[in-house]
Amino acid sequence: MRLLIAEDEQELARAIQVILENEGYLVDIVHDGKEAYEYASLVDYDGLILDIMMPKLSGLEVLEKLRKESKQIPILLLTAKSAIDDRIGGLDLGADDYLTKPFAMGELLARIRAMTRRKTVLQAKIVTFEDLELNSDSIHISNGKQEMKLSNKEFQILQLLMENPKQLFSAEQLIERIWGWDADIEMNSIWVHLSNLRKKLATLEVHVRIVATRGVGYSLEVIR
Incomplete structure (x- = not known):
């Protein structure tokens, strides 16, 4: 919650x-x-x-x-x-x-x-995008058969991306939205969380990926 x-x-x-x-x-x-x-x-x-x-x-x-x-x-x-x-x-x-x-x-x-x-x-506890499900109660992601636990920050990042699919967010915008505008967070931290999320999405074999657009930002896209 x-x-x-x-x-x-x-x-x-x-x-x-x-x-x-x-x-x-x-x-x-x-x-x-x-x-x-x-x-x-x-x-x-x-x-x-x-x-x-x-x-x-x-x-x-x-x-x-x-x-x-x-x-x-x-x-x-x-x-x-x-x-x-x-x-x-x-x-x-x-x-x-x-x-x-x-x-x-x-x-x-x-x-x-x-x-x-x-x-x-x-309120529905499940947010879906394509074949990816995000449970906001248990903080898990699932492909309908297998599920994986997220950390709090991974959950917040993925929830933001799933609620705004295909919308680009810069690393700075992600930090502002997740940690707050006055947070003293190194850019490295957001990259680590994004990397972990990408690995978990790949492990679930869903048709959804976090895509990096060089010099612009990150978005959640459907991959076929």
Whole structure:
């Protein structure tokens, strides 16, 4: 299950990320409302933890824009203890729940489980492209007969490529989308993950390959 944390307090965001990843979630972090809106518009997250007070766009503005575009991602608002009007406004705009700061991490986990339960029941866990299947619950890929386990980052990369087949992504774009715009990741790291994914796709003998276009980027293509 993949979550997006939108929180401008970087230490708090990182603390939440560590706890959620220890619970088995895949987690992306952004630190302003503009990034939150862009990420939530492009990626099919299972849930968004959205701080109300953020630069560029407020959490309420992000929430309103997403709901006006009929995006039904479950959204948990983080609010100041005294901000009663913001909590009411957020619920009226379509937020699924809210949590006031400071909060216990145990309560945050419980709220996340509750708000994502509805989507988990309704959402198909299998993403397919040609004869390749990606199980977003078990983080496996399969050809319908044989399956292979992916690492968290391999899963995120392949999910992005499968949701955007034949679209080119540069290595820099992949790093920005998977690790975040401010991540200090060496280019070598993305090449290693792509190489591992290519080997796993070849082992499954599916008709899908990650193709490198020199000087441009990578795409998921059908190979016959």
